[in-house]
Amino acid sequence: MRQATLTTFRDLGVTPEIADALETEGIVTPFPIQEMALPLALSGQDLIGQARTGTGKTYAFGIAMLQSIGKPRKNRKKPRGLVVVPTRELAVQVSEDLVTAAGKLGSRVLTVYGGRAYEPQIEALKAGVDVIVGTPGRLLDLVKQKHLDLSQVTTLVLDEADRMLDLGFLPDIERIFKLIPAQRQTMLFSATMPGEIVTLSRKYLNRPTHVRAELASDEGETTPQVRQLVWRAHRMDKIEILGRLLQAEGRGLTMVFCETKRACDMVSEQLDTRGFAVAAVHGDLGQGQREQALRAFRNGKIDVLVATDVAARGIDIDDVTHVVNYDCPTDDKTYVHRIGRTGRAGRTGIAVTFVEWEELTRWKMINQMLGLEFAEPEETYSTSPHVYTELNIPQGTKGVLPHANRSRAGLSAEHIEDLGETGRVRGRGGRRRDERDERNERPARTPRQRRRTRGGKELAETAPAETSEAELVDTNPEETPAIFTTDEIQATAGDRRTRTRRGAATTAIEQALADAPEAPVRSTRSRRGAADDAGEPAKRTRRTAAKPEVAADDVTEPARPAMEPTRPAVEPVKDPLARAETAPVTGPFEGDQPSFLTAPPPPVRKEPERIVPASPFTVIFQSPDLATDDDDIAPSAATERKQQRRQSRGGNRRRAG
Incomplete structure (x- = not known):
């Protein structure tokens, strides 16, 4: 391994413009890979550089490329240098290093990669560039759109070539090699050198020199620091x-x-x-x-x-x-x-x-x-x-x-x-965290305005205003009429001031009852009432929708709402004697019975019964066993086949007889 003997970039043959730019950034002493590769690259030879990551490989090929291209010219629009990298982040990093080295030369460096808009890159190509750093995909796209011309490239660099091969860029790299002139300088740089890189270098490089910079230690390929x-x-x-x-x-x-x-x-x-x-x-x-x-x-x-x-x-x-x-x-x-x-x-x-x-x-x-x-x-x-x-x-x-x-x-x-x-x-x-906080601090949702409609129109347009409560009428709960005539219903409806949805339903029910023929309604009388009223004619009551006051021994149906239509039915009576005393009533009430114009009292609302869930261990339904002792067991398929064989044998015997 070659030992470092030179101390500055000027001693390696770098022009004063590039050396001054590097010294301005605090880069004075070259690394081993730069010291070994720069003299060969400046002479125009093809090169394969291998060194640990972070040892300055970018300046090893970048300085030589910028110095061979020289200062930019106004009549030179097409690029002379091309650097192909595998990732976008690496393209940005290489471009920054090249811009730093070409600070006093004024070289025009353009970065092209996917994910960005095409228009700024196309405008920069039209204005003219000296060096292009990009990924294979975007480079080929610009070439296909006739915005990029690689016919005047004199220096080609493949940085991190092994990574490009791992990502599957080998077909794109071969297409790029065919788009640039055959007379060129090609340099490959990477931290590792697998067999694919050696094969690629033999195919596209012209007698390359393999430069490998290592320290005097047995640390392998890892960084000793x-x-x-x-x-x-x-x-x-x-x-x-x-x-x-x-x-x-x-x-x-x-x-x-x-x-x-x-x-x-x-x-x-x-x-x-x-x-x-x-x-x-x-x-x-x-x-x-x-x-x-x-x-x-x-x-x-x-x-x-x-x-x-x-x-x-x-x-x-x-x-x-x-x-x-x-x-x-x-x-x-x-x-x-x-x-x-x-x-x-x-x-x-x-x-x-x-x-x-x-x-x-x-x-x-x-x-x-x-x-x-x-x-x-x-x-x-x-x-x-x-x-x-x-x-x-x-x-x-x-x-x-x-x-x-x-x-x-x-x-x-x-x-x-x-x-x-x-x-x-x-x-x-x-x-x-800030996004989650903004999401939690959203303004409160405004309440939704609900509108009641009927038939697609506002309810206020089709019906009078609704009231939450109906007007109460003082009536005698003991005596209520059961059947209304048509004239009485019309006379009563004219006295009402407001109309509610419940009232509308009640009116429709009353109208239906008025049109139907009158049916006899049985009245009930308790045993105690018969004992108390001995010698007097039995009073008969009509069965109504409201619940009248009855004795504790009477058995009657629970009260139903006034708006619910009921069928004329006979109430169940426990005492057979009371059933015998009941008789149909067809005429109007006599004596002190009230007039038919009185309205029924409002229904008494009851608290809903609590639903007690059944035990999960209770059998809710069990299918009945429809089988009896007289039922025959269904024969199996094998039994049916045996019966068929017996029948067929019996038929053959009869024919033979």
């Missing part, structure tokens, strides 16, 4: 361990990696409930929301970023001190890129990995591939003492952030840019 901790944790206890880890002393920005998008939303929502300033980044979010979360994370408005592996490649954010693998990585390359988000540019960091019991086999394979010493992770719970000692967590800390420590502005403080996003509108899985 990162202290790694691997714990075997229970699924239901991981969120509690994470809540206590986030309160460790000296903790800065923290990235939490999950395996699925749904897990990201779940962890983000639970941490938000516990009081942490957190945001989620995954593929189901809109591009504006993803960039909003990353800006808030860089600006310090939130200190916890929960993401899938979409953010594990090339995201360079300062002050990331902790990385937590909430879900065990799928392979060794994923683990390397995840923990590479911390300990960048010579800094130190801590990487904690949670391994569940069913993930032990997967982790042992990762441990063997990387040559680590965590083949048997230590069983860990939120109350384990080594959690507090190894992470420097104060004793007594719980998984909920105290209110006094909630000083971050939160994700809502970061503005969402209107990017003119394409595709369906996507939102975050969980509601944030």
Whole structure:
């Protein structure tokens, strides 16, 4: 391995404009990969660069590309440099680094990727660009729409080439290779170098030089500045361990990696409930929301970023001190890129990995591939003492952030840019605290105005105003008429002042009774009344809808409402002698009987009877047994077949006889 002997970018052959721009940003000393790759790239050779994540691979190819293109020209509209990246976040990161390096050159750098509107990108292409950084899908879309011409590209760079192959971008990359000239400089950079990259380089690169920058240690592919901790944790206890880890002393920005998008939303929502300033980044979010979360994370408005592996490649954010693998990585390359988000540019960091019991086999394979010493992770719970000692967590800390420590502005403080996003509108899985509070503070619902209608019209238009109570008439409850004539009903209806719905129904019933022929009504007389009135003619009473006053020994029907139509019926009488004394009455009342013009008294309302539920152990219905002893048992199919055979044999014998 080559040792670093040069100290500045100027010694590597970098132009003063680019060197001054880097020194302005505080970048003076090149990293090993930059020191080894820049002289070869500046000479125009094809290159394969491999180094750990966070060691400055972007400047290794970016400086050489910008210097070969030179200063922009007015008559040059088509791009001369092309950088293809697998994810949108990485495209933004590479563009920012290239803009920093080309600060004094004035090179025009354009970022194109999906999720944004086409119009701003098309206008920038028409104005002229020098370098394009984009994802394969959007690049091919612009080429298909005749807005992008790659015929004058002289330098092509594939950043994180292994990730592009994992995501299935190999057909798109081959199409891009066919769109650019054959005479070009091609550079491939990645942290890992699988066999697919070697095959691709043999097909499209011209005698490439493989540059691999490693430190003099046996750490494998992992970053030596990162202290790694691997714990075997229970699924239901991981969120509690994470809540206590986030309160460790000296903790800065923290990235939490999950395996699925749904897990990201779940962890983000639970941490938000516990009081942490957190945001989620995954593929189901809109591009504006993803960039909003990353800006808030860089600006310090939130200190916890929960993401899938979409953010594990090339995201360079300062002050990331902790990385937590909430879900065990799928392979060794994923683990390397995840923990590479911390300990960048010579800094130190801590990487904690949670391994569940069913993930032990997967982790042992990762441990063997990387040559680590965590083949048997230590069983860990939120109350384990080594959690507090190894992470420097104060004793007594719980998984909920105290209110006094909630000083971050939160994700809502970061503005969402209107990017003119394409595709369906996507939102975050969980509601944030401020959104839930706004939802709870909704104004009270106004009462609904109900209108009574009849036949599609207002009730007030079809009928007079209703009254809640009917007018009471003083009557003698002992004597009430049972049958009314037509003239009496009309005379009584003319005296009423108001009409109610109950009165209307009563009028219709009275009209029906008036049209029907008169029927004889039996009257009842008690045994006691017969004894008291001995020698006097028996008084007969007509049966009415209202309940008259009777003796305690009389048995009569309960009182019914006046509006309910009743059939003329004979009341049940216990004493047969009283039945004999009853007789039909056809004429009008005699003596001191009241007039037919008196109205019946209002019905007496009774309290509804309480319904007592039956016992659940009571048999409500039992089907009767209709079978008798004389019934024959139904023959089976086998018995019927035997009978048929016997009958057929008997018939044959008769014929033979």
